[in-house]
Amino acid sequence: MILFDGVLALLIVVLAWRCVTAGDLYLGIVVFIVMGLMLALSWARLDAPDLALAEAAIGAGLLGVLLLSTWRALPGHRRQDRDHPPARKAVRWLAGVASVAFGLVMAALLHALQPDEDAAGALALGRLTEAGVEQPVTAVLLNFRSYDTLLEMGVLLMALIGALLARTPLAPYGAATDDGTDSPLIPVLATTFTPLLLLVGAFLVWAGAYGPGGAFQGGAVLGGAGVVLVLCNRLQGAPEAGILLRLLLVLGVKVFILAGLLMLPLEGAFMAYPPGLTYPIMIAIEFCLATSIAVSLLLLFTGTHGVRVPER
């Protein structure tokens, strides 16, 4: 197995090297996506199936699609490299030397690092029964360190606002025109893959309570379903969002905050769940989070305030 790990690690390094130095921007993006595949594999090897799922769905999957679509939307995307050459040779050498030194130091440190036995994580594993779910990562995300997760939902919301304010939608509002490039395959893809993605996404959210999965992985897959619909022209960007869509966007963060504030007088601490109700509250929060994540990621992809079904 060490040989397998070695080849895997070597491939990751080669891919990362090509990704940052590729002569062609498109090549860099392709290599980045493939590197995502390899990373997910290596994380699976490192006993982190949750993270392999997240990398597959968010890191390589959705981000890869977004990178490709953005590249295609760039004006004159073929001559990006001519217009933006890398830094001068002297800078490159200096940066190269500095980064090699940095890498060697980090490698030496990581080689010598010995985490100790009474880490916070051991504590988390030991008190799992109090957390309400069997899956340790979910317990940390939604109970022990739920505050981080809550703030992270705020990050997602603000990133969305920022993307909207740039006003460069990937899915423009104009009426859908059939420009004759519709392949007969497109309806098939839309009707086959959307339900599959929805099903798998919902399953992953629910599975998060007892096995790998959770709101983020599931939400990303659900968002992927929306992306397929947009790509296949079944959904379209809209300049305005209805109240329902905005409600879904903030559902996760709002339910989270309100639940937390409600616990303040009841249990004496923000987000301290009352014993006995921990599991149902966490599942409810998880589904709300997944919904908001799915809608946010979809709108981050389209870059529009809302989406609508095109009129035909």
Place this chain on the structure above:
Amino acid sequence: MTLPDPFALAAAALLALGFYGFVVQRHPLRRLLAINVFGNGVFMTLILVARWMPGGPDPIPHAMVLTGIVIAVSATAMGLALVRRDLRQGDGKDGGDRD
């Protein structure tokens, strides 16, 4: 003298390459790629730390990585929207007058 963990070397290489790309590349989209490479190096470091804890993978770094991935992707998505706007404008001015 133990054999170094190949993934530890990979994590260090990702950090170094991400840093190199960030310094050297001028294209905004490439910089975002380099930042993400660096981020993956950080995430791999955290996963290694989690794995080395005696008594099983430590869920806290795993949760940190999950949070980190979502933050990195949302920030990158916002960055990509900015890149589209930036390059569209640069194109109107015939490009190349930035940096």
Place this chain on the structure above:
Amino acid sequence: MTEWVPVLVVFVPFLAGVVQFMAGRRVIAWWPVLASVATVAVSLWLTFAVAAGGGIEHFMGGWQPPLGIALRADGLATVMILLTAVVGGLVSVYALEAHGTGDPRASHFWALWLMLWGSLNALFLSADLFNIYVTLELVTLAAIPLVLLAGPEKTVTAALRYLQFALFGSLLYLAGVALTYGLAGSLDLALVGPALTDGGITGAVAATCMVVGLLVKAAVFPFHVWLPAAHGGAPAAVSAILSALVVKAAVYLLLRLWTGPLAGLADGLVAQLMGALGAAAILYGSIQAFRQERLKLVVAYSTVAQLGYMLLFFPMAVAQAWEGAVYHGLSHGVAKAALFLAAGNVLVYLGHDRVRDLKGLDRSLSVSLLAFGIAGVSIMGLPPSGGFIAKWLLLRASLETGQWWWAVVLISGGLLAAAYIFRVLRYAFLQAPDRPPATTGPIPPPIMALPATLLALLAIALGFTAAPLLALLGGLPEGTG
């Protein structure tokens, strides 16, 4: 009840921002007002509670560290929250007119600003290394869209560069956090210190990653390159928030880490290096500020310079330097917000902010220019202002520790500040107008001029209120130096 206040200080503004976002394009005028008043009220409540009973701790979810995340309101956190309440409250008043309710982007401004307010308070209260990373990202990702509000076509390049540097800085910080967790098995600020100190080279590298990441975020020279365009290009209310509060949040974290978990690692040479960066920032920023042709860029480069003063704490690290650095943060925050709001009024009235064409404004914009001048007194460090007290404390610290070279930097920084402030005032007041200025906008109404004036007066008032504020701050945390 008191132990709930830290939670309220974070979530009252944050939730208000989320509600504003949900309301969509409509802005109901009383909602931002209500939210701002409520936030200022809970911030004051926290201040009085801490002043009366000492620090407050709140364990999120009822889980104690190292398992859970703690919010800790100590003296340093409380004075920063108080600063945010004062600057934020007055900027909100300004923004009510400037962004109002008619502007189509008003809803985004209020949603982002209220969430940013909550995020800043969350950052100040956080006592957990990873939670600090999340709050840093929250603050950044709220600040960048706010920059875009000036119109994406004008500020997108600045915003993009800001984003790249901020992202890289916070990931570097996170790399340090990862190593720290590997060493200490904990993320709580109060618990990781010993492991970092005993961590040998790993501890040192972890500390370096965190410190350098924060230096990038704080736009400390030579990582300042993203700051002037972003702060200079944003709408006035946003520039005020960014310069007075957002960059200071990263410097705040530097102070917090240096006097907390990193205290055992502080090496004399590294401390001198930090001080040298601060000195370079003071000199470079001031000279650049003097050379700028646009008023808002003068003020933005002045921020680069003024942040340098807070870094002078590191080489001196005595009680007076501690008080001086934090007090400098407070008085600069108030004064800089006043300068940006005043500059914003000039921009509204003239339609441009070219320094050379500021002639003949003393009649029509007298209140705003007066605010600019008064705030300038504090920036220059002249008595009787908050800036003076801060510089005086730093000066005494430099003499006490026998590091006279920092005194030289302090004095030349003050002279350079005088040069760039007076350059602006000379054009505005002293040169007789050849002809009435060509204006494009209305004279800003009093509701836009008054917040700037109040902030400027507060910057002066800080010269008289040092004793209670420094008592609230408390002495230098133990184990530093």
Place this chain on the structure above:
Amino acid sequence: MTGLAVLAALALVIFFGLGLLRIHLGPTDADRILSIQLSGTTTVAILLLLSVIVDMPALLYVALIFVLFAAVIAIAFVRNPKGGA
């Protein structure tokens, strides 16, 4: 049995590396996107083997996600949202 699976996984990861040559050589964009598809398929196969080797059924989910997103990436390559730039 496990030994065989390990060998197979090792072989697959080496094939993966060979597939990367196509990405490097190109020459057209379509070649490159096809090699993404190829590496996706290989990754799925490796994951299936790994889930047997380390006895971690959760890796099957990961494989499932890869299959789904490989399709999404293929669609994204051939299509822009309508009215695109």
